[in-house]
Each structure stands twice: as structure tokens, then as C-alpha cells.
Amino acid sequence: MKDPVISIRHLDHYFGHGRLRKQVLFDIHLDITAGEIVLMTGPSGSGKTTLLTLVGGLRAAQNGSLKILGQELTGAKEKELVQARRHNGYIFQAHNLHRSLTALQNVKMGLEVTGTRSPQEMVEQATTILNQVGLGDHIHYYPDDLSGGQKQRVAIARALVSHPAIVLADEPTAALDSKSGRDVVNLMQTLAKEQGCTILLVTHDNRILDVADRIVHMEDGRLETNTLTAEAPPKAA
Numbered sequence: 001m002k003d004p005v006i007s008i009r010h011l012d013h014y015f016g017h018g019r020l021r022k023q024v025l026f027d028i029h030l031d032i033t034a035g036e037i038v039l040m041t042g043p044s045g046s047g048k049t050t051l052l053t054l055v056g057g058l059r060a061a062q063n064g065s066l067k068i069l070g071q072e073l074t075g076a077k078e079k080e081l082v083q084a085r086r087h088n089g090y091i092f093q094a095h096n097l098h099r100s101l102t103a104l105q106n107v108k109m110g111l112e113v114t115g116t117r118s119p120q121e122m123v124e125q126a127t128t129i130l131n132q133v134g135l136g137d138h139i140h141y142y143p144d145d146l147s148g149g150q151k152q153r154v155a156i157a158r159a160l161v162s163h164p165a166i167v168l169a170d171e172p173t174a175a176l177d178s179k180s181g182r183d184v185v186n187l188m189q190t191l192a193k194e195q196g197c198t199i200l201l202v203t204h205d206n207r208i209l210d211v212a213d214r215i216v217h218m219e220d221g222r223l224e225t226n227t228l229t230a231e232a233p234p235k236a237a
């Protein structure tokens with residue numbers, strides 16, 4: 001079996017201090033291997049986003065073990081967390097595009113953090129991936145002039161342009177109608193399979209569950225161990 005890209009053991013998480021201290025994650029175990037698409041479902045407040053932000057190095061893990069590409073993030077210093085974030089692409093419900101930047105400039109930002117490419121290469125790679133997500137004729141549009149689905153496709157392009165090992169997505173279809181939501185996840189699936197990247201995606205959207213290789217369920221801060229495998233996921237249309 002392949003080494004897991006994400007390996008979690010006995011992970012707990014607490015918010016607050018003193019009398020206000022509250023446990024929100026309890027003894028989480030999870031292994032995700034390279035190229036797997038894992039969807040996480042569960043009621044509001046069950047801890048899904050908290051787990052996603054810990055995996056993404058956006059907050060520090062406190063108790064237990066959380067290894068990303070073999071690197072232990074529990075007890076990691078801020079500098080190490082910043083380093084770990086470089087392996088990740090992030091896609092959120094509210095796309096988080098910069099309104100004052102065009103689609104091309106937004107996607108280019110996904111490459112600037114790596115600091116390894118010339119400006120010319122960045123423009124070429126950003127243009128290529130915008131073509132791949134079907135926005136080749138919109139590269140100079142500002143977010144306000146794009147539809148919700150188009151904005152989310154720009155966000156996908158930005159997350160994937162640097163070929164991250166891991167893509168973390170929090171409710172990427174929540175603000176979209178059924179057809180746009182479908183298009184967006186199909187696109188994520190196609191690009192991720194092409195690049196061999198691992199996806200951990202939080203969703204309430206039952207319409208997209210079939211893109212998963214595996215579905216895990218969070219309930220009251222506990223990850224259910226009897227995970228479901230999506231039945232014969234159809235390949236992207």
C-alpha cells in the first residue's frame with residue numbers, strides 16, 4: 001500500500017481557554033493516499049472545517065499526530081506551518097478572489113507564493129490552466145464580471161496551477177446552482193486525476209457525492225470509522 005499523503009492519529013482539538021475551553025474534535029483517525037478524492041460530510045458545527053484547517057496548516061494541531069507528506073504538524077512552529085501550506089491548494093465557498101485583479105492575475109498569485117518561476121512562465125501557466133477550466137476567453141475579466149460558477153472555476157485554476165500535492169476544499173459548490181456545482185466538481189476531479197493530487201472536500205451537497213473515491217462522515221467531532229465507498233463513481237462527463 002502507498003504511504004498516506006495525510007495521516008491522522010488520535011487527533012483532538014480544543015477551542016478557548018479556562019472555563020470556556022471546549023473540545024471540538026475527538027480522537028480522529030484518517031489516512032488518505034495520493035490521488036484519492038475524499039469527501040467529508042456531517043451536520044453543521046460537527047467539526048469539518050476545523051479538521052480541514054488543521055490539515056491545511058491554517059491552525060496548529062494540539063494533541064495527537066497529524067502528518068502531511070510525512071511531516072508532523074502537531075507542535076509545528078509557525079514557520080513550519082507556512083512551509084507546509086506550500087503543498088496545498090485551497091478552494092472555499094466564497095472563492096476569495098481579489099476583486100481588483102483579473103482572472104489571470106488571480107491565478108498568477110497561486111504561482112507567486114512558490115517564487116520559482118519567471119513572470120513570463122507564470123503568465124503562460126496561468127493562461128493554460130484558465131483555458132483548461134474553459135475560461136480562455138475571460139482571462140482579463142474581473143471577478144465582478146463573472147458568474148458564480150465562473151468565479152469558482154477561477155478559484156480552482158488558482159488552487160491547481162502550482163500542481164499542489166493536496167487540494168482542500170470547503171463547500172466549493174454551496175453558492176452554486178445545480179448545473180454549475182456539477183461542472184465545478186467534475187472539473188476538480190478531472191484536473192486532480194490528471195495531476196495525481198489528493199483532494200479533501202467538505203460538503204453538504206448530496207448531488208456531488210459520486211465524485212468521491214471515499215466518503216467520511218463527521219458527527220459531534222468524531223469521524224465515523226465505517227466510511228462509505230461511493231458506488232462506481234461515474235467518470236467526468
Ligand SMILES: Nc1ncnc2c1ncn2[C@@H]1O[C@H](COP(=O)(O)OP(=O)(O)OP(=O)(O)O)[C@@H](O)[C@H]1O
Pocket residue numbers: 015016024042043044045046047048049050051
Ligand atoms: N475559532 C473558533 N473559536 C471557538 N469555537 C469555534 C471556532 N471555530 C469553530 N468553533 C466551534 O467548533 C465547532 C466546530 O465548528 P466547525 O466550523 O469546524 O464545524 P463544521 O462542521 O465545519 O460546521 P459548518 O458545516 O456549519 O461549517 C462548533 O461548535 C463551532 O462553534
